[in-house]
Amino acid sequence: MKINPKQSNRYAIQLALAVLIGVAVDAGLSYLVNRFDLPLYVDTAGSITVAAVLGLFPGMITALLSNLICGFYNEYAAYYSIISIMISITASYFFRRGKIKKISNAIVFVLISAALGGGLGAVFQMGLLGHPQFPQVEEVVRAIVPSDGLLFMAVFILVNIGLNLVDKAVSTIIVVAILSAIPENEKRYIWASGWKQKPLTEEEVKTYSGKKGRGGISLQARLTALIIVAMVSVVAAMGVAGLRLFFNNMKQQYRADAVNASQFAANAVDADLLEGYVHSRSAIKLYTGAGYQKTNELLKEFQTSVGSIKYLYIYQIREDGRYVIFDTDEELQESGMIGEYIPFDASFEPYIPMLLAGEKIPTIENDDIYGYFITAYTPIYNSHGECVAYAGADASIDYISDYMRDFILRVGMIFSGFFALILAYGLRMSRVYMVYPIDSMASVTDSIADASTDQESMEAYVNELKALDIRTGDEVEKLYKALCRMARNTSEQMRGIRYFSNANLKMQNGLIITMADMVENRDSDTGAHIQKTAAYVRIILEGLKEKGYYAEKLTDKYMSDVEMSAPLHDVGKINIPDAVLNKPGKLTDEEFEIMKTHTTAGKHILENAISTFQGDNYLKEARNMAAYHHERWDGKGYPEGLHGQVIPLSARVMAVADVFDALTSPRVYKPAFPLEKALEIIREGAGTQFDPKCVEVFMDSLGEVKQVLKKYQET
16 A cells, blocks of 8 residues: 555644544543542553554553643652553554454453553552552452551552453453444555555565574664663663762752751750769769750750751760760660760761860761761850860761662653653664665565576566655665666666577577587488487486486586587587498498597587687587497496496486487388387396486386377378
């Protein structure tokens, strides 16, 4: 089906309209169930429909846009975009390939879609929230499994899949109804509209995709790997840079929080009263003073209000360590450590002289068994300007780590949808604009090259190349048009070459027949000998090939060369005197020796002809037949006494043909033998005079042999 530019514009408008309608359906249904607080997930019906009608990529766009729009009233919707996209991919696979026509396949689709929506949805909810999103669902699951754990998760997944079964079953029924209402020609038009060439069948796509380059990797695989590596690299680089910037900014913020908290604590206490709170390692009096309790509550309240501050305390610094005056850590208070001594951490050692001198110290990053903290100390001065203690605040970096993990999880869930969409778009564009056009051009071009010996097939493939109708509008289209011109010109050139080749071949055959006739006309009784022997040679060669004998030798070219040059097997007789050649009686020994020289004479004549040509040509087999067609399988022939397969195959074939014609044809010195007698002589000569395989196929083809005999007996 050919698509013109106007039709392409129409398809683009239809696609955009279909996507908008699909998004409206998904977002509208999702809004209704959200508005009435129903534990349902009817947010993929539009995506499934678009994927089923228009294909994978439009369905993925619909799924992603639907989830993003649903995010305006459902804060978690955007995180589930990858699930909706996976359901669209499944819908495209089942509906676009017609698999949904079977009830069993429809049920499989509903189950797979429900498993994706319900199973992955449950996992995502637990990762995001730590519990089911809908309270009604959680109540049902808790009624079955009260406590958290793997069993709770398994039940939650099953319940969630059950809820999705209803949605996906209804969506499937709607899509089947819509597809049934669309005319077949419209479906074909929609299917063909996305192509930038003649649409390929699934079989053609498989054939073209299976042809890989020399490295064994297809262009599609290379482009897929390139897109994935590029996207992952960019995301990884941006992610690492962003996270590092975020982490450093958060550390600066936490450092400021620690400094501000320590300064607040330093200002919140009465420095002149701090000495009274510390006394001989006893903490009893610390809890009796109302002023102490009020200050401790104030510090606790401030520490609780600042999320980044985990500990807020006031220590008195002495040479042997730190003495606790205030500490918001309830465990420390309950353990009775207020007023007790705490040794310095290793991270404080460089600053001990400054602390003992009552000087300000910079913030300290401290990673110990209690956690990873940024600690700030602020000196507390009494009314005499003496440093009597330090207010300290620990901002926990663990809060940043937890926040970053949650951030990475949420960004990863949202990005996965965009990643899938971009990957699908890249693969679609690479296939439509590069892979399919190049693969189809390469396949047809290979066929043209393989058909170089068949003009009709070659022209058919040239027309097939033209019918590809590649219209990518870029360099690939330029390459296609250049290839079409080259293929067309090559076909015309081959037509001309074949014309001259055929003319040359006819002239060549004419010369061969003329040369053979010159010899035959000197021989008074060879009547149609060259025609009959050539026919017998063809019969024997075809029989050998049919039975698989000498398969490595019997190529089409070899058989053609032998058959074409067979008439020259007796060309050497041109050197034999008429008195010997046409003697009516039996030849004397001396005369027979002269007759035997026609083999060597023929060899020399044809070798002289061969020397005038470059490379391989059919005259080499003519030389072999002329020289060796009187050799015997047992080695008792002439002129060289060759035996067995040392004798050229063409000469062994001609030996059977030549003797059989001599036996069945009248000569000046003998009458023609009856057919049965001639066949008996040939059969007896198998394995002694003749190649037994040549005799075997000759006997198996007696029907054709008799037709040749009959034809020339009637002329």
